[in-house]
Amino acid sequence: MNRRAAVRNLLYIAGGALVLPACFRKSGKASIELANLAISEDDERLLAELTETLIPATDTPGGKELLLHLFVLKMVDDCHSPKDQQQFAKGLSAFSAWSEKELDGEFAAANTDSRVKLLDKIGKSDNEELKKFFSITKRRAIQGYMNSRYVMTNLVKYELVPGRYNGFAPA
Amino acid sequence: MVNLAIDSIKERTFDAIVVGSGASGSWAAKEFTEKGFKTLLLERGRNVEHLKDYPTTNMYPYEFEHRMEMPYADQQKNPIANRCYAYREDTQHFFVKDDEHPYIQVKDFDWIRGYQVGGKSLMWARQVQRWSDFDYEGPARDGFSVDWPIRYKDIAPWYSHVERFIGVSGNNDGIPELPDGDHLPAFPLNAAEDHFSKAVKLHYKNRHVISARCAHLSKPNPIHLEQGRVQCQNRVLCQRGCPFGGYYSANAVTIPWAQKTGNLTLRPHSVVHSIIYDETKGKATGVKVIDTNTKEEMEFFAKVIFVNAATLNTNLILLNSVSNRFPQGLGNDNGIMGKYVAFHNYSATIGADFDGLQQFRTDGRNPAGGGYIPRFRNVYRQETDFLRGWAAGFRAGRSDVRDTSGIGNDLKEGMLNPKLGPWRVSSHMMAETIPKESNFVALDADKKDAWGIPLLRISIDYDENDKKMRKDYYEQMTEMYEKAGFTNIRTRDDNRRPGNDIHEMGGVRMGHDPKTSLLNKWNQLHLCKNVFVTDGACMTSTSTQNPTLTYMALTARAVNHAVNELKQNNL
The missing domain is CATH 3.50.50.60 (FAD/NAD(P)-binding domain)
Structure with a gap:
């Protein structure tokens, strides 16, 4: 099994709860196999920073540790239309350029406050490319977070076998 | 040879x-x-x-x-x-x-x-x-x-x-148009479904909202245990096949x-x-x-x-x-x-909000889905300009509302600290076709x-009778919803193609x-x-x-x- 397949399988099995070293490959490509999206290692790293800014590590794991950026990529690659995929890819490049200009440096290098403020600006901007990309990313990151093994077993517990129904439970 | x-x-x-x-x-x-x-x-x-x-x-x-x-x-x-x-x-x-x-x-x-x-x-x-x-x-x-x-x-x-x-x-509801059966205990209606059932009973003579009857073992009898099945565990993941034989x-x-x-x-x-x-x-x-x-x-x-x-x-x-x-x-x-x-x-659904009974919520899952409204149109006599009538499903629930408008810590807090939303009710039409x-x-x-x-x-294909019935469903359900105090009533043609009901006969x-x-x-x-x-x-x-x-x-x-x-x- 090659490394990419191994990572993908782990991701599938673990539902995202897996830590990858920060710098682990030299291929320049994304760490998961994508059928439709062309994503570079830099793109992936930026998306990781973005999802970490959206959902930061606190006393519980955040976007990076839960691999939400890979979940976003996987879902956009498999579950979105080609049009969405194009908009996502374009929007990601646009975000890279725009954030660098706005922050006067790399997004990854900025402090948390400036990053959050920057993302806040997207909603108010009239750049449709950026907005579309951000809305897909945020929606999928939220989905990935709420449906991650970590959250479903520790924070918002999912019951596979409730064994009960009470229609008059106290609110 | x-x-x-x-x-x-x-x-x-x-x-x-x-x-x-x-x-x-x-x-x-x-x-x-x-x-x-x-x-x-x-x-x-x-x-x-x-x-x-x-x-x-x-x-x-x-x-x-x-x-x-x-x-x-x-x-x-x-x-x-x-x-x-x-x-x-x-x-x-x-x-x-x-x-x-x-x-x-x-x-x-x-x-x-x-x-x-x-x-x-x-x-x-x-x-x-x-x-x-x-x-x-x-x-x-x-x-x-x-x-x-x-x-x-x-x-x-x-x-x-x-x-x-x-x-x-x-339940055995004693309704002539929906005969009683050899039933196991019903999955009871929840607070808002029960409220609707009572409101409908109060305002109409021959309309009923009852517990949906479903092929689930709410309380198995010896024959069911003999089949190797046990009580339904309220997973509501039935379509995957049930390890309990609950349905x-x-x-x-x-x-x-x-x-x-x-x-x-x-x-x-x-x-x-x-x-x-x-x-x-x-x-x-x-x-x-x-x-x-x-x-x-x-x-x-x-x-x-x-x-x-x-x-x-x-x-x-x-x-x-x-x-x-x-x-x-x-x-x-x-x-x-x-x-x-x-x-x-x-092809028709109708939803609404209900502000009452905020002291209750549901806990666990109901495999029956909720309530059932037996056909009341044209039962005892022809009363409309279409033939036959419709039954309907009815269910209510409150979901966790999560504020996902924020970014960073705000977003995380919003996702992990939901507020219990109001009761939302919904119904879908199940109409006879000729x-x-x-x-x-x-x-x-x-x-x-x-x-x-x-x-x-x-x-x-659908025909005119089907269209008239859909209109009647919206009208009658809206009136019933209003009498029950439901608000923000929303009707929806879901434009589904024939066959999607999976009841071809x-x-x-x-x-x-x-x-x-x-x-x-x-x-x-x-x-x-x-x-x-x-x-x-x-x-x-x-x-x-x-x-x-x-x-x-x-x-x-x-x-x-x-x-x-x-x-x-x-x-």
């Missing part, structure tokens, strides 16, 4: 052959084998063994690659299957993919199919209600289709027989029961091409089967044949069973086989499938007269008495109730008749 051939024929000869292993077919197999008849149960799809072949049943949401969403490529490739509410990443392996088994849509029609042992009984919605004489007398009273050759009293004991065996949770499926209940008798031969991967008719004997002698893997053609023989291939495929097999005597299909002298197909109109000659299926003259069987042409209808129907009151072909049809194809009209319980009851009744006839050498 002669002896070999005789042995081979012997090995391929049974007392009974049942075509199709879903709810009705597996019931036929269960009844025959219990009565000591060697039975061959044919299934065109693969085997699905209870427990063993439910690959997703114990999976958590995060174990699904796409968190149960269907990928875009699959949606493009299989638009028909994807339009089915139950087709998801966790269940898709039980559904026929569009391109695997093509058919010809003369008019738009979503044909939702489950080609495997157990058929659609694995993924069904499990709602089971008896029909009443308001249904069986409907066509005669209202002047459509033909008179049903049976009445409620003919089938009532068979409803009990089936209910006791499969386990049906529900009725052929796989969990009737097929293993039939197997235990030692009289069942189950043969998957066996598509039936046609029924063999012997002109000298004046009856059917067996079926022609094609092995779907090897494409080998073979014949099996029996004294009696039950066709339970699911409505449209039953039509297809019979239409394809041509002989010198029956050039238009077996028993089809009158030429109406394949015609008068009808369905249920599910069987018409112009709604039909037929065999294509040229195109054939991979096994050389003609493709089915489907030409089925008819084409081989029952009736008194061989000139205007194909089956008699025992579900025998008028013109070929040892062939029985007891799946949806036999239905003279559709009523509003979910049909599967009636198929199972008709099946048990028909097998009982067949057995009596066989004993008297009448078949």
